[in-house]
Amino acid sequence: MEVSIAVSEAVKLANADVIAAYPITPQTHIVEHLAELVAQGELDAEYVPVESEHSAMSACLGSSAAGARTFTATAGQGLELMHEVVYVASAMRLPIVMAVANRAISSPLSVWGDHSDVMSVRDTGWIQIFVENGQEAVDNTICAFRMAEDARVILPVMVHLDGLHLSHMVEPILLPDQKEVDEFLPQFNYPLPLNPNKPVTMGAFAPPVVFTEAKWAQEMNLEKSKEVILEIWKKFGDKFGRYYNPVECYRCQDCDTLIMTMGSFSETAMMAVDRMRESGQKVGLFRIRLWRPFPYEELRRTVKNAKTIVVLDRAISLGMGGPAASELRNALYPLEKRPKIVGFVGGLGGRDVSPTDFETIIRRGMEIAAGGSNREFEIYGVRE
Amino acid sequence: MTWKDIEIGGIVTEPGSASYLQTGTWRSRCPTYDHSKCIKCAICQTYCPEGCIHQNAEGYYLADLFYCKGCGICAKECPKKVITMIEEKE
Amino acid sequence: MSKQTTVDAKERFAPGHRACIGCAEALAVRMVCKVLGDNVIIANATGCMEIVSSQMPFTSWTVPWIHTLFDNTAAVASGIESGLKALTRKGVRDMSGFKVVAMGGDGATLDIGLQALSGAMERGHNMLYICFDNEAYMNTGIQRSSSTPYGAATTTSPAGKASIGQFTWKKNLPAIAAAHDIPYVATACPSYHRDLAMKVKKGMEVKGPAYIQILSPCPTGWRCPTDNAVEVGRAAVQCGMFPLYEVENGKYKINVVPESLKPVAEYLKSQGRFRHLSETDINKIQQKVNQNWGKLKELATN
Numbered sequence: 096m097e098v099s100i101a102v103s104e105a106v107k108l109a110n111a112d113v114i115a116a117y118p119i120t121p122q123t124h125i126v127e128h129l130a131e132l133v134a135q136g137e138l139d140a141e142y143v144p145v146e147s148e149h150s151a152m153s154a155c156l157g158s159s160a161a162g163a164r165t166f167t168a169t170a171g172q173g174l175e176l177m178h179e180v181v182y183v184a185s186a187m188r189l190p191i192v193m194a195v196a197n198r199a200i201s202s203p204l205s206v207w208g209d210h211s212d213v214m215s216v217r218d219t220g221w222i223q224i225f226v227e228n229g230q231e232a233v234d235n236t237i238c239a240f241r242m243a244e245d246a247r248v249i250l251p252v253m254v255h256l257d258g259l260h261l262s263h264m265v266e267p268i269l270l271p272d273q274k275e276v277d278e279f280l281p282q283f284n285y286p287l288p289l290n291p292n293k294p295v296t297m298g299a300f301a302p303p304v305v306f307t308e309a310k311w312a313q314e315m316n317l318e319k320s321k322e323v324i325l326e327i328w329k330k331f332g333d334k335f336g337r338y339y340n341p342v343e344c345y346r347c348q349d350c351d352t353l354i355m356t357m358g359s360f361s362e363t364a365m366m367a368v369d370r371m372r373e374s375g376q377k378v379g380l381f382r383i384r385l386w387r388p389f390p391y392e393e394l395r396r397t398v399k400n401a402k403t404i405v406v407l408d409r410a411i412s413l414g415m416g417g418p419a420a421s422e423l424r425n426a427l428y429p430l431e432k433r434p435k436i437v438g439f440v441g442g443l444g445g446r447d448v449s450p451t452d453f454e455t456i457i458r459r460g461m462e463i464a465a466g467g468s469n470r471e472f473e474i475y476g477v478r479e
Numbered sequence: 480m481t482w483k484d485i486e487i488g489g490i491v492t493e494p495g496s497a498s499y500l501q502t503g504t505w506r507s508r509c510p511t512y513d514h515s516k517c518i519k520c521a522i523c524q525t526y527c528p529e530g531c532i533h534q535n536a537e538g539y540y541l542a543d544l545f546y547c548k549g550c551g552i553c554a555k556e557c558p559k560k561v562i563t564m565i566e567e568k569e
Numbered sequence: 570m571s572k573q574t575t576v577d578a579k580e581r582f583a584p585g586h587r588a589c590i591g592c593a594e595a596l597a598v599r600m601v602c603k604v605l606g607d608n609v610i611i612a613n614a615t616g617c618m619e620i621v622s623s624q625m626p627f628t629s630w631t632v633p634w635i636h637t638l639f640d641n642t643a644a645v646a647s648g649i650e651s652g653l654k655a656l657t658r659k660g661v662r663d664m665s666g667f668k669v670v671a672m673g674g675d676g677a678t679l680d681i682g683l684q685a686l687s688g689a690m691e692r693g694h695n696m697l698y699i700c701f702d703n704e705a706y707m708n709t710g711i712q713r714s715s716s717t718p719y720g721a722a723t724t725t726s727p728a729g730k731a732s733i734g735q736f737t738w739k740k741n742l743p744a745i746a747a748a749h750d751i752p753y754v755a756t757a758c759p760s761y762h763r764d765l766a767m768k769v770k771k772g773m774e775v776k777g778p779a780y781i782q783i784l785s786p787c788p789t790g791w792r793c794p795t796d797n798a799v800e801v802g803r804a805a806v807q808c809g810m811f812p813l814y815e816v817e818n819g820k821y822k823i824n825v826v827p828e829s830l831k832p833v834a835e836y837l838k839s840q841g842r843f844r845h846l847s848e849t850d851i852n853k854i855q856q857k858v859n860q861n862w863g864k865l866k867e868l869a870t871n
Contacts (some may be wrong), residue, residue: 096539111654112655112656112661113648113651113652113655127498127682139659141651141652141654141655143647143651143692144692145644145692147684147686147688149640149641149685150643150644150647150684150688151644152640152643152649153637153648153685154648155637155639156645157612157635157645157646157647157648157650157651157652158648158649158652160635160648160649160652161610161649161653161664162652162656162661162662163652163653163655163656164650165648165652180638183637183638183715185555186488186489187488187489188487188568189488197772237752242612249487249488250788282661286487287486287492289635289649290633290664290667291607291609291610291632293633294494294630294631294633294634295491295494295634296490296630296633297488297490297491297635297637298489298613298623298636298637299489299623299624299627299628299636300619300620300623300624300636302624302625305625307482308482309482309487309625312483312485314614347616379834406636442610444485448846457501473837485626489625490613491623491625491626491627491628493627494628494630494631494632495583495630495631496628496629497583497585497586497587497624497627497628497629498583498584498629499623500585500586500627502585502589504592509838525600525762526759526762528588528591528592528593528595528596528599528798529582529584529586529595530580530582530583530599533586540766543584544585548590548591549590550590550591550788550795550796550798551591551794551795552591552596552795552798552799554796555796555797555799555800556800564796
């Protein structure tokens with residue numbers, strides 16, 4: 096089935112209570128299918144067809160604060176429009192789950208996929224997970240509800256899936272059994288919901304004397320959520336047979352050169368790695384799955400023997416370089432032995448990156464690692 | 480208040496807790512009463528922005544000076560001119 | 570034994586809040602909360618009332634209350650209402666006896682939050698939206714909003730050699746609300762407390778969206794003495810600058826009909842924000858008020 100449809104089916108399995116829906120390519124199929132499910136009586140939820148993404152996330156704030164299991168989906172411009180509200184969701188500790196069909200940010204207008212929308216919400220305090228194929232999308236949507244609502248976490252979760260490249264793929268996907276999902280996902284119990292039987296005030300303002308403490312409390316909670324995330328992934332694996340990790344390795348234990356990717360083109364990179372190994376070149380691939388909270392430990396462990404890491408960022412931080420590459424550098428800087436890191440930016444605005452492209456990127460990356468470059472970062476595939 | 484004391488999401492769990500604040504210190508004018516004229520119509524209580532006017536044991540209305548900011552609305556609206564605002568003596 | 574009132578004595582907007590001396594918006598909120606009772610959930614916009622009532626870690630509110638942002642109150646309220654409906658219907662928790670109320674100032678309602686309000690009204694959520702209209706962005710220091718009356722001086726529409734102050738006419742949001750075909754729209758003023766209480770009660774009981782705009786005189790921003798707010802609110806109604814009316818299922822009804830409208834000049838001259846207006850300006854305003862009053866009376870007779 097199409098991955099977007101599968102994500103909606105996962106939301107149905109999770110028995111969401113409220114869905115705030117606003118269409119935007121390439122996530123529209125998610126909200127369309129959810130509308131269909133609600134209309135046919137297959138999902139008992141309040142479907143709120145809001146008038147903008149800003150209102151979509153705002154409605155999610157309200158419904159989550161009332162104690163209802165809440166879901167929405169967005170992409171690119173939509174994520175930008177709800178930007179200020181995204182910060183509020185995590186600071187106010189409202190466990191909303193949102194699927195983001197990663198899309199390039201205007202201008203120029205592009206409905207096609209890249210990670211620029213992800214990079215614009217790095218600092219917002221949500222738990223963020225990358226998925227690479229349809230099965231992962233379904234599994235992690237279900238896990239997202241459990242992670243968000245766990246009493247030790249209570250934080251919103253974004254599930255990032257590449258717009259069009261993944262959202263519109265038709266793949267064989269196993270939908271878990273409803274009974275098993277019900278066992279896996281307990282009833283949502285927000286600790287202090289809006290309820291006249293126990294009145295609370297949410298959203299009081301913080302003068303300078305208390306703002307730092309409020310932010311640190313939020314940070315501590317986000318950092319501590321990592322162990323719960325790992326625990327839930329393990330429980331999911333034990334029950335459904337598919338395990339997930341903060342950093343995923345592919346043939347990367349025994350070689351000097353590694354390539355780092357995020358998202359669906361990781362699977363394409365795997366083909367390049369296989370080909371290069373067949374022709375005698377030992378290279379490996381690792382992908383960041385848990386983007387936030389950032390997996391410092393797992394990354395350092397993964398690259399401990401590498402001499403060169405080539406990073407392909409599917410977004411560009413204009414004026415600086417590749418955002419994921421810069422985060423990797425930040426993580427590896429304190430190490431005694433630091434691998435060379437060469438950052439490439441490519442695949443922007445939905446441009447395909449083929450296995451051959453990946454091979455070229457890896458080779459070029461190795462050349463630059465050896466011989467240097469007069470640029471801070473490289474762009475792949477631009478016609479000059 | 481340490482970061483550990485902050486409730487989840489900054490939620491304030493004690494309703495009406497802001498009542499600790501003695502807004503009466505803001506006043507520069509203070510209400511005084513001639514209750515012999517008072518007809519207990521409760522208009523002063525109705526129009527007090529602080530909601531700090533209450534009936535005493537005899538049923539006359541009086542501002543709670545802990546909160547009273549001295550705006551003078553009660554004096555202005557009183558139909559019997561019971562209330563006079565005077566400069567606060569400190 | 571004091572006269573029986575129609576609302577209970579409990580102060581739900583607790584004293585100790587940080588509103589300015591003589592603030593009629595705080596007065597309006599206090600009155601509204603008495604009618605709302607305890608079985609409500611309030612979504613509040615950023616603004617005067619939010620700031621004066623909720624400085625961490627204290628609160629003036631005795632009912633469940635949520636503030637998130639400036640521009641999304643109606644959307645948050647929509648979400649709460651949807652959440653309550655889902656929880657009740659799915660048998661998780663019976664929240665059917667509770668009403669969702671949204672509160673926002675004129676800036677939050679007529680300007681930055683207009684889209685959210687329009688969406689919420691169109692979707693027909695069962696919620697009461699109350700706009701506390703002090704006719705400018707008062708919390709940030711008296712900047713103009715689309716609810717600021719023509720000729721008023723604010724910091725972003727100052728009066729001067731090249732400016733009359735606010736050069737546009739007050740946006741008619743009750744008409745916009747009525748155009749959404751919602752069951753109940755009303756205007757109110759704390760100076761007419763019984764009328765206000767009646768309207769809030771109606772708004773609570775309506776099934777579907779209800780909108781009430783409450784004139785909230787601000788002595789600080791309107792530049793009048795601190796004891797004047799109730800009187801100036803009365804004057805606004807009496808001269809036709811802020812008529813009190815209801816639109817119930819499309820039917821207009823004017824609640825306070827003065828025998829003849831008092832001249833606006835009296836009203837304008839009582840406030841510093843209009844001090845700079847010339848006789849010509851005042852006449853222009855009088856013309857407009859007469860026109861609007863005529864239109865309103867026509868709507869009410871049809």
